[in-house]
Amino acid sequence: MYPDVWGREIDIKKEILKDFPILGRKIGGKRLIYLDSTATSQKPIQVLDVIYEFYSRSNSNVHRGIYKLSEESTEAYEKSREKIKKFIGARDKREIIFTRNATESLNLIAYSWGSQIIRKGDNILLTVMEHHSNLLPWRRIAREKKANIHYIGITKDGRLDLSELDNYSKLEPKILAITHVSNVLGTINPIKDLAKWIHDLGGFIVVDGAQSVPHMPVDVNDLDADFLVFSGHKMLGPTGIGVLYGKFEILDEMEPFLVGGEMISRVTLKDESWNELPWKFEAGTPNYVGAIALGMAIDYLNALGMDWVYNHERRLVRYALDKLLDVPGIKIYGPLDDRDRGGIISFTMDNVHPHDIATLLDEDGICIRSGHHCAQPLHDILGVPATARASFYIYNWEEDIDALTASLMKIHKLFAI
Numbered sequence: 001m002y003p004d005v006w007g008r009e010i011d012i013k014k015e016i017l018k019d020f021p022i023l024g025r026k027i028g029g030k031r032l033i034y035l036d037s038t039a040t041s042q043k044p045i046q047v048l049d050v051i052y053e054f055y056s057r058s059n060s061n062v063h064r065g066i067y068k069l070s071e072e073s074t075e076a077y078e079k080s081r082e083k084i085k086k087f088i089g090a091r092d093k094r095e096i097i098f099t100r101n102a103t104e105s106l107n108l109i110a111y112s113w114g115s116q117i118i119r120k121g122d123n124i125l126l127t128v129m130e131h132h133s134n135l136l137p138w139r140r141i142a143r144e145k146k147a148n149i150h151y152i153g154i155t156k157d158g159r160l161d162l163s164e165l166d167n168y169s170k171l172e173p174k175i176l177a178i179t180h181v182s183n184v185l186g187t188i189n190p191i192k193d194l195a196k197w198i199h200d201l202g203g204f205i206v207v208d209g210a211q212s213v214p215h216m217p218v219d220v221n222d223l224d225a226d227f228l229v230f231s232g233h234k235m236l237g238p239t240g241i242g243v244l245y246g247k248f249e250i251l252d253e254m255e256p257f258l259v260g261g262e263m264i265s266r267v268t269l270k271d272e273s274w275n276e277l278p279w280k281f282e283a284g285t286p287n288y289v290g291a292i293a294l295g296m297a298i299d300y301l302n303a304l305g306m307d308w309v310y311n312h313e314r315r316l317v318r319y320a321l322d323k324l325l326d327v328p329g330i331k332i333y334g335p336l337d338d339r340d341r342g343g344i345i346s347f348t349m350d351n352v353h354p355h356d357i358a359t360l361l362d363e364d365g366i367c368i369r370s371g372h373h374c375a376q377p378l379h380d381i382l383g384v385p386a387t388a389r390a391s392f393y394i395y396n397w398e399e400d401i402d403a404l405t406a407s408l409m410k411i412h413k414l415f416a417i
């Protein structure tokens with residue numbers, strides 16, 4: 001299956017690794033092995049350069065000045081919106097709103113749109129595998145409106161349990177808010193099928209793409225998502241820039257989330273009217289440099305091709321599942337099949353707390369995350385307070401997984417009783 005042109009693979013590997021200066025760092029004399037891209041990705045030199053170049057050559061606020069620098073800023077900012085539109089297959093660039101991150105995008109949707117359409121007694125459907133960012137905004141709106149929250153559960157192997165779908169149909173949920181890829185289990189959820197299901201019931205689907213958009217081809221039209229959110233910092237871009245995609249006709253009907261500068265059409269001492277989309281939702285000075293740098297991150301991913309990114313991670317997941325399952329005392333959460341799994345592997349080891357695993361791996365220069373990964377209800381269901389999580393991206397290769405496995409073997413021996 002993979003890779004049939006080994007020579008070309010080696011070239012891509014060299015090219016990629018040379019673009020990420022941080023990966024040349026040593027931690028305690030050991031090569032840095034970064035396996036925490038689910039939390040945030042590393043940034044290629046091209047993205048870092050754009051930030052430096054922009055602040056040193058063209059910096060000025062966007063959509064305000066009529067002088068050359070301001071025009072350059074505005075053009076670059078709007079060009080980035082256009083790139084994002086193409087990247088996720090949106091029809092219109094007015095459907096792309098810049099926010100700070102996926103969390104802010106989800107809060108915006110729940111606050112502005114949820115509060116407009118949710119009524120007393122309505123049903124909102126979530127899943128037990130949601131990140132807190134896609135749970136708490138909906139829970140707050142449900143509390144305020146006296147609406148009900150329901151959860152789709154999971155099967156033993158960490159997939160969504162869709163056997164209860166007929167029962168959920170009877171609830172006629174107004175909203176299904178669901179993650180595309182679980183940040184703990186790695187499960188890829190069948191969004192297209194669920195979008196059809198909820199639309200047939202007259203409801204809407206909000207997709208948390210924080211862990212899918214950076215890692216696989218995502219097309220909002222093909223999925224028929226009403227909303228899709230993601231964060232720039234998880235896809236080679238800088239922190240502080242996120243995206244909210246929404247269908248034009250829905251966004252157009254929505255009230256703004258934040259009010260203030262630049263999001264208005266006219267303000268008098270008595271009343272005000274809102275700017276057009278997308279600026280109606282971009283109050284105040286936006287993170288335009290972040291948006292421009294995210295545009296470069298998208299250029300970088302496009303140059304590799306999102307199919308390449310997906311297949312690369314899939315091959316690593318298959319390799320990692322095979323290797324890690326050989327480590328004594330390891331339990332892996334989520335599907336053991338690479339076909340419906342992203343590059344995220346959460347695990348526990350008998351007699352060793354995940355924080356101890358992460359601390360000991362750090363001594364070997366290996367960065368993983370330990371804890372509940374902002375998904376405490378899911379950990380309650382898994383029956384563990386915390387897991388250790390290794391996650392992969394374009395700059396990881398099989399040797400990183402070999403190093404992880406060797407370190408875990410050592411840790412097992414250390415704690416063996």
Ligand SMILES: Cc1ncc(COP(=O)(O)O)c(C=O)c1O
Pocket residue numbers: 038039101102103104131133134179181182183208210211231
């Ligand atoms: C599935 C998922 N949703 C939402 C978020 C929140 O992203 P951010 O902290 O960038 O807002 C994360 C972050 O890890 C995530 O994994």
